[in-house]
Amino acid sequence: MRMYRYLRAAALLVTPLVLGMSVTTARGHGDTEPAFVAVDPAVRVSFRVTWDGTLIRGRLVARSAHGFQLRPDDGEPGELAWYEWSELEARTAYETYRRLIPRKDADAWFDLGVLMLECDARGYADRAFAVAKRLDAAMTDRVYQTIAAWEAGDSEGTDDAEVEDEAEEGETTDADAADDDAPPPLHSPASGVRVRDPWPVLSAEEQVAATEEVKASAARLLKSADFEIEPVETKHFLLYSDLNRSETKRWSGEVERMYVRLVRALDMPLDVDLFHGKCVIFIFADRSDFIHFEALGMNWDASGAAGVFHGKGSHAYVSFFKSDTDAQFASTLVHETVHAFMYRYRSPVSLPTWANEGLADFTAGELIRASGEPRSHWYHVKNFVNQGGDALKIMSQSVHDGTWYDDDSYPVSHMLVRFMLRFKPKAFKMWIDDIKDGEAWDDALELRFNVTAEELAEQFGAFMEGEREFVR
Numbered sequence: 001m002r003m004y005r006y007l008r009a010a011a012l013l014v015t016p017l018v019l020g021m022s023v024t025t026a027r028g029h030g031d032t033e034p035a036f037v038a039v040d041p042a043v044r045v046s047f048r049v050t051w052d053g054t055l056i057r058g059r060l061v062a063r064s065a066h067g068f069q070l071r072p073d074d075g076e077p078g079e080l081a082w083y084e085w086s087e088l089e090a091r092t093a094y095e096t097y098r099r100l101i102p103r104k105d106a107d108a109w110f111d112l113g114v115l116m117l118e119c120d121a122r123g124y125a126d127r128a129f130a131v132a133k134r135l136d137a138a139m140t141d142r143v144y145q146t147i148a149a150w151e152a153g154d155s156e157g158t159d160d161a162e163v164e165d166e167a168e169e170g171e172t173t174d175a176d177a178a179d180d181d182a183p184p185p186l187h188s189p190a191s192g193v194r195v196r197d198p199w200p201v202l203s204a205e206e207q208v209a210a211t212e213e214v215k216a217s218a219a220r221l222l223k224s225a226d227f228e229i230e231p232v233e234t235k236h237f238l239l240y241s242d243l244n245r246s247e248t249k250r251w252s253g254e255v256e257r258m259y260v261r262l263v264r265a266l267d268m269p270l271d272v273d274l275f276h277g278k279c280v281i282f283i284f285a286d287r288s289d290f291i292h293f294e295a296l297g298m299n300w301d302a303s304g305a306a307g308v309f310h311g312k313g314s315h316a317y318v319s320f321f322k323s324d325t326d327a328q329f330a331s332t333l334v335h336e337t338v339h340a341f342m343y344r345y346r347s348p349v350s351l352p353t354w355a356n357e358g359l360a361d362f363t364a365g366e367l368i369r370a371s372g373e374p375r376s377h378w379y380h381v382k383n384f385v386n387q388g389g390d391a392l393k394i395m396s397q398s399v400h401d402g403t404w405y406d407d408d409s410y411p412v413s414h415m416l417v418r419f420m421l422r423f424k425p426k427a428f429k430m431w432i433d434d435i436k437d438g439e440a441w442d443d444a445l446e447l448r449f450n451v452t453a454e455e456l457a458e459q460f461g462a463f464m465e466g467e468r469e470f471v472r
């Protein structure tokens with residue numbers, strides 16, 4: 001995914017939440033309601049209330065550990081509605097809540113873990129607690145005691161089956177960051193051996209059937225957010241867009257051209273069908289409709305995203321909205337589609353986050369000549385290196401544990417991939433193949449590039465320091 005710059009900055013301005021609430025009092029519900037913290041600027045949300053399915057759209061303006069205040073889109077001027085977090089699907093509550101809290105605030109992550117326990121969503125609680133412990137090692141005991149207390153006092157909802165329900169099988173979502181990307185499902189079979197199996201190759205007849213199957217799913221996803229859109233179908237893509245028809249047609253031509261260029265850039269044979277049926281691309285004219293669709297169709301909080309990729313089993317879905325300029329729009333399109341490519345390339349194994357994002361940004365910069373991003377990332381990294389920044393830190397960040405991303409993550413990853421491709425393009429290709437076949441990325445790095453991750457970071461720093469001016 002690509003981050004949506006304005007909102008991301010806004011999320012950091014939210015006042016830290018310090019509750020220090022124990023599980024016992026939290027589960028008691030009779031205690032004093034913790035104070036609301038203003039969310040300014042407000043964050044756009046869409047969700048269905050779990051107990052009656054009512055669709056809610058509006059702006060979230062304040063939050064507490066128990067719930068939040070919302071200005072409904074269809075409300076009277078000044079009307080405020082109040083919802084408890086437990087009225088949302090656990091996943092929606094988790095994704096929304098984590099966007100509202102400061103990323104490095106261990107206490108806030110701990111509170112989110114407690115909230116998830118209250119929602120009987122142990123898998124999400126574990127993720128939040130893992131982030132809290134990483135930020136502050138002193139949290140370890142507190143987390144242990146909290147979980148022990150919860151397990152002792154909890155008679156239901158702790159079985160594994162319930163946790164499994166939270167995550168769809170084999171699902172992966174790329175939405176660049178703690179804001180931008182999602183941790184993958186903890187209990188997904190994606191972490192097992194099965195994931196290394198190569199994607200099956202389908203016959204022509206099977207591909208036709210697969211396309212019908214993908215169309216039916218896309219229509220279902222749209223319907224769950226009250227959209228009904230007829231696709232524009234190309235050789236490899238299904239475009240669902242509420243832009244006007246001629247504009248959609250124009251972009252459908254662009255994505256096919258881009259497909260060919262990407263296949264060449266990644267050195268793949270042109271005659272192989274990469275996608276299961278076709279790759280679905282959702283394009284919304286309005287950002288608010290994009291967020292709404294992501295919330296209801298994908299159960300994903302996209303309020304900080306410029307675009308998102310979802311891999312659901314064998315299906316690939318890209319979704320984003322029309323940006324201000326064509327260059328921005330095309331860059332986001334390429335970036336997300338590279339994620340779709342890499343998901344469907346060889347096997348479902350994912351690249352390390354930095355390589356996945358770096359490759360997406362690099363490819364977008366190569367294909368969209370009008371984009372100013374490669375140059376601005378280059379300057380950013382010059383500065384990063386001059387101030388003693390270490391690329392190893394970025395390489396250790398991951399969407400899987402919530403550490404991805406900070407301000408340096410995208411620029412450094414982009415320039416790092418550029419560095420690797422410039423000097424060893426063949427090794428880069430083999431390295432990706434190794435990872436896709438199940439090798440650990442750092443082991444494969446030593447095999448193909450003859451360097452450890454530390455050495456790569458050092459060499460990259462020295463290269464960036466010495467490079468006098470930006471060249472593509």
Ligand SMILES: [Zn+2]
Nearest residue numbers: 001002176360
């Ligand atoms: Zn991305």
